[in-house]
Every structure is written in structure tokens, then in C-alpha cells.
Amino acid sequence: MIFGASSFAGPLQELKENVGSIELYVPKLGIYNGSSLEPKKLEPILDEMSIYGFAGTVHAPYSAADLRYPAALQVDTANMGKKEFTLLEESMAIASRIGSHVVVIHPGRIGLDRKKSFASMVNNLGSLASLAEDYGVILGLENKEGTDLSNFCCEAEELSRTIEIVNSDHLKATLDIGHANLTCGGNPEKLRTFVRTLQKHIIHIHLHDNSGQWTEKYDGDEHMAPGKGCVDFSVLKLLSDYSGVYNLEVFSLEDVQAGKEVVEKALYS
Numbered sequence: 001m002i003f004g005a006s007s008f009a010g011p012l013q014e015l016k017e018n019v020g021s022i023e024l025y026v027p028k029l030g031i032y033n034g035s036s037l038e039p040k041k042l043e044p045i046l047d048e049m050s051i052y053g054f055a056g057t058v059h060a061p062y063s064a065a066d067l068r069y070p071a072a073l074q075v076d077t078a079n080m081g082k083k084e085f086t087l088l089e090e091s092m093a094i095a096s097r098i099g100s101h102v103v104v105i106h107p108g109r110i111g112l113d114r115k116k117s118f119a120s121m122v123n124n125l126g127s128l129a130s131l132a133e134d135y136g137v138i139l140g141l142e143n144k145e146g147t148d149l150s151n152f153c154c155e156a157e158e159l160s161r162t163i164e165i166v167n168s169d170h171l172k173a174t175l176d177i178g179h180a181n182l183t184c185g186g187n188p189e190k191l192r193t194f195v196r197t198l199q200k201h202i203i204h205i206h207l208h209d210n211s212g213q214w215t216e217k218y219d220g221d222e223h224m225a226p227g228k229g230c231v232d233f234s235v236l237k238l239l240s241d242y243s244g245v246y247n248l249e250v251f252s253l254e255d256v257q258a259g260k261e262v263v264e265k266a267l268y269s
Contacts, residue, residue, distance in 0.1 A: 001267070004057065004247035005256045012048050018256055021055040021245045023104070026091050027062070027073050035072040035083055037090050049098050056098045057204065057245060060091035062106035066218075077128070078108025078121035078152065088128055092135040102204045102244070103132065104140045104174050107153035107162070121152060122165050129168035140174035140204040146183030147219040154183050156197035163201050173201040178208040178249070181231045182220050186212020188232035195238050202242060206249045207233070207263060225255035226262040233266035 004021030008028045015022055024045070031041040049056055061073040075084045088105065095103045105128070111117035125141070132139050143159050144151035153159040163171055175198060177191075184190035209229035214220045226233055226248070236246075248259045 001264075002055070002245045003256075003260050003263075004055075004245040006059065006247065006249045009248070009250055009256050010253040012045075012052060012054070014253055015256070016052045016054060018253065018260070019248070021057060021247065022049065023057045023059050023245075023247050023249075024049075024094065024098070025059045026094070027059075027064075027070055032070065032073060035087065042094070046094070046097055054098070055245075056095075056100045057102040057104065057247065058091050058095040058098070058100050059104040061087045063109055075106075076109045077105065077124050078111065078117045080120075080124045085124075085127070085131075089131055089135075092132055092137050095137045096135045101136075101138055102140050102174075103137050104142055104204060104206075106142055107144060107151060107159070109150050110152055118152060122162060125162065125166050125171055126168065129166055129171040132170040133168070137170070138203055139171050141171060142174040142176050142206065143179050143183070143198070144176075145179040145219060145221045147214040147221070154179070156180070156194045160198055160201060172203040173198055174204040174206060175202045176206040176208075176249075177231060177233070177235070178206065178210050178221065178223065178229075181212050181229075182210060182214075184212070186230045188235065191232060192235050192238065195235050199239060202239065202244075204244050205236075205239075205242070205246050207246055207259060208249045209259075223250055225250050226259040226266075233263050234269075236263070236267055 003019045005019045006023045007025045061075045063076040108121035146154040180194045209224040209231045212230045
């Protein structure tokens with residue numbers, strides 16, 4: 001079992017002492033000036049990854065309503081132009097350089113015409129999957145939280161259908177168990193059904209906790225340490241053949257340490 005942590009949880013050196021993989025969270029790495037990648041800022045990060053022998057994954061830019069998210073790095077996979085394709089290709093290039101096999105991307109936003117937005121997203125994902133093949137990486141399309149109705153692929157069925165329509169070995173699923181818990185309203189049986197529905201597509205997992213309901217803070221998507229909310233992490237036992245990274249998408253080293261204990265207990269008790 002390989003635990004990982006997102007790079008925003010702490011300094012790489014400290015994270016290395018606690019996990020076997022780091023997810024480079026591109027929007028928060030400070031490597032962009034607007035939408036222009038600055039190699040002089042990226043190279044020290046890649047050097048540090050190499051020095052500490054990190055295995056790694058990469059989280060690409062996405063669309064976010066949070067005012068703290070860099071405006072120039074907004075990427076809506078249902079509405080992409082040259083800039084957005086360049087941003088995601090740069091994340092694939094970073095993944096290729098660190099020997100990562102997984103690049104996490106988000107589904108698109110639902111526009112005024114849902115059908116046309118979905119078709120646009122599928123078309124863009126097909127193009128991105130072709131790019132991913134060139135870089136030797138797999139895109140992990142993440143399920144979003146059902147407490148924010150502006151997102152595609154909150155439900156496991158829609159995410160599975162999207163992947164199957166694109167039909168590429170380079171587009172699979174990132175199971176975000178915190179988002180799934182919000183979509184399922186904190187109901188553990190619904191969560192089990194969600195995981196079973198998505199199971200055959202899963203290549204990557206994000207772990208964090210919440211109360212299973214909408215709140216004013218992040219639509220309930222609070223990214224708490226496992227054990228602080230109501231997620232039933234024993235659902236992970238359904239994924240007995242999974243061999244990828246269990247990435248703790250939490251905000252501190254303490255939450256990484258606490259989360260590891262909770263998840264291990266849920267899996268092995």
C-alpha cells in the first residue's frame with residue numbers, strides 16, 4: 001500500500017518522512033507567472049523530487065470558484081482553447097519528467113446547454129488523452145462533489161460513461177472519496193454503490209473527509225483529515241485489486257499522519 005500526500009500539505013522533505021508518494025499540486029506550486037510557466041521556478045522542485053527519490057503524481061490546473069485560486073490557471077475541460085490545452089500539456093510534461101504515470105484532471109462545468117457542454121468536454125478529453133499517450137501518462141478524471149451542481153461527473157455513472165465514450169487507455173478515473181461522500185449525502189451504502197460503479201476505471205485515489213452535506217465553506221468539501229468527518233473508509237476494501245497511490249489530499253502534515261492511521265485501520269481491521 002502506497003500512501004501519498006498533496007504537496008500543499010507541507011515541505012517535501014517532511015512529507016517524504018511520512019509517505020511514499022507526493023502529488024505535485026500545480027496550481028499551488030508557484031511556478032507560473034500568469035499563465036506562463038517559469039522553468040527557473042519549476043527546476044528546483046523537480047530537483048528536490050529527484051534528490052529525495054519521490055514517486056509522484058501530478059494534479060493539473062482546473063476550474064475553481066475560490067478567489068484564492070490563480071485566475072490565469074482556470075481550466076474548464078468543457079470549454080477549452082489553446083491556453084487551456086497548453087496548461088494541461090505542461091502538467092503532462094512535468095509528470096513525464098518525474099516518472100509519474102498519473103495526471104489528475106477535473107471534469108468540465110455545465111453550461112447553459114448541458115448537452116452541448118457535455119459533448120464539448122468529451123471531445124476535449126479525447127484530445128487530451130491523445131496528448132497523454134504522447135507523454136506516456138494516464139489522465140485520472142476526478143469525480144466532483146454533488147453539492148456543487150455546476151460540475152459534470154459528480155455521479156459515478158456519468159463519470160464512467162464519459163470515460164467509456166472517450167474509450168482511451170489514457171483516460172481513467174481518480175476516485176475522490178470525499179467528493180463521493182458529499183454526492184452520496186454521507187450515506188455509506190450509497191458510497192459503496194458509487195465505488196462499485198466506478199471500480200473498473202479507478203487508477204488513483206484521493207482521501208479526505210467531510211460531514212457529507214453542503215456547508216457555506218467550500219460547498220462542504222472541507223478536505224479534513226480522515227476520521228474527522230463521516231466518510232466510511234472501509235469502502236476501500238471493495239478495491240482489493242487496486243495497486244495505485246492512496247493520496248491524502250489534506251492541508252497539514254498532522255492531518256497526513258492522522259489520516260494514515262484511520263485509513264489503515266479501516267482497511268485492515
